[in-house]
Every structure is written in C-alpha cells, then in structure tokens.
Amino acid sequence: MKTFFRNIGSVVLVSLFLISCDDTYISSIPDYPVYLELNLVTTYPIFRNSYNKSLTFLTPVTAVERIGYGGILVYTGFDGAYYAFDMSCPYEHQSKVRVKPNELGQAVCEKCGTVYDIGYGVGNPTKRTRPNLPDTTALAKEVLKQYKTTYSGYYLYVTQR
Numbered sequence: 153m154k155t156f157f158r159n160i161g162s163v164v165l166v167s168l169f170l171i172s173c174d175d176t177y178i179s180s181i182p183d184y185p186v187y188l189e190l191n192l193v194t195t196y197p198i199f200r201n202s203y204n205k206s207l208t209f210l211t212p213v214t215a216v217e218r219i220g221y222g223g224i225l226v227y228t229g230f231d232g233a234y235y236a237f238d239m240s241c242p243y244e245h246q247s248k249v250r251v252k253p254n255e256l257g258q259a260v261c262e263k264c265g266t267v268y269d270i271g272y273g274v275g276n277p278t279k280r281t282r283p284n285l286p287d288t289t290a291l292a293k294e295v296l297k298q299y300k301t302t303y304s305g306y307y308l309y310v311t312q313r
Contacts, residue, residue: 181240181297185218188236188310190226192303200306202228204271206253208239222247224299224310227270230257235273236299236310241266243277243292251296259296266292273298 188209192200199205210223222240229235239250241261251259257271258278265280275296302309 179238179297180242180245180294181221181238183312184221186220186224186299186310186312187216187218188224188226188308189214189217190308190310191306192308193306196308199226199228199308201232203232204228204230204255204257208253210239210250220299221297222250225251225253225259225270225296226301226308226310227253227273229273230271231273233273234301234303234308235270236301237268237270237275238297238299240297241292242294242296261292264292268292268296270296 190196190199196207199207205228207226208223209219209226212219220238222238225237225239227235227237237259240247241249241251241264243264243266244261249261249263251261251268253259253270257269259268259270260266266277267279269276269278275298277292277295298313300311300313302311
C-alpha cells in the first residue's frame with residue numbers, strides 16, 4: 153500500500169511539472185521580422201559542418217532578408233548544431249547595444265559586459281566581464297532571444313519561432 157501511494161505521488165508530481173512547463177516565454181527584445189537563407193555550399197562553405205563558428209548579420213544582404221531587432225548571430229555549437237540569436241543584449245534593451253561572439257562559445261555584451269553561454273545553443277547569462285560598472289550584482293536574468301534554424305539541402309534558414 154505504501155508503494156502504491158508513493159507511485160501515485162510520483163505521477164502527480166511529474167504531471168504538475170509537465171503542466172507547468174509551457175512555451176509562453178516572452179522576451180524583452182521586441183519581435184521584429186526574421187528571415188535568413190544561407191547557402192552553405194556557395195556563399196558560406198566553411199560554416200557547413202563546422203563547430204564553434206559564428207556569422208553575424210547587421211544589415212540584410214537581399215531584399216527578402218530580415219535581421220530581427222539588433223541583428224542576427226548564427227552559430228554552430230560545440231555539438232555541431234546550428235543556432236541563431238538576436239544580437240541585442242536583453243539586459244540593455246537597445247537595438248544598437250549588441251553581443252559579440254568569441255572563440256570560447258560565448259557572446260559578450262559590448263556595453264554591460266554580460267557574458268552569455270551559446271556553446272550549446274542556450275544563451276544563458278553566466279557572468280559579467282566589467283565588474284567596475286554600477287550595480288555589479290545585477291546579472292542579466294534573461295537569455296538571449298533565440299530564433300529557429302532549419303537545415304534543408306544546402307541551405308540554412310533562420311526564422312522566428
């Protein structure tokens with residue numbers, strides 16, 4: 153009987169956890185149109201099958217491309233998967249204050265110094281590199297705004313989620 157109640161309790165806990173997980177995350181970065189079509193054979197061949205490489209887009213290359221709020225950072229993670237983020241720092245909330253990728257699988261804000269972990273496509277804030285700024289205890293609490301990537305044929309598409 154004890155085992156029965158323990159199993160029921162486990163089922164209830166797991167059910168509550170699954171119900172509480174939804175996909176209604178709202179970013180402080182405003183929604184702007186996003187669309188990139190990257191040819192990984194002719195235009196970006198060294199980006200194909202790469203690891204820990206990044207491309208940044210601050211202006212559209214073609215008339216149909218859209219680059220979000222502050223530009224788009226496209227990244228191949230340590231796992232070889234493709235990820236895309238808006239380059240605007242969520243802590244700063246300005247389109248012209250952007251993060252820049254480094255070779256450590258991170259993106260660093262040029263103004264506040266917040267370091268975001270992008271190595272596996274999450275975009276979590278991890279630390280600040282500029283401790284001399286006011287309010288150094290206030291680490292950004294929001295992840296980088298992420299965009300959807302789809303690889304089809306020789307093309308990588310970046311769109312809104």
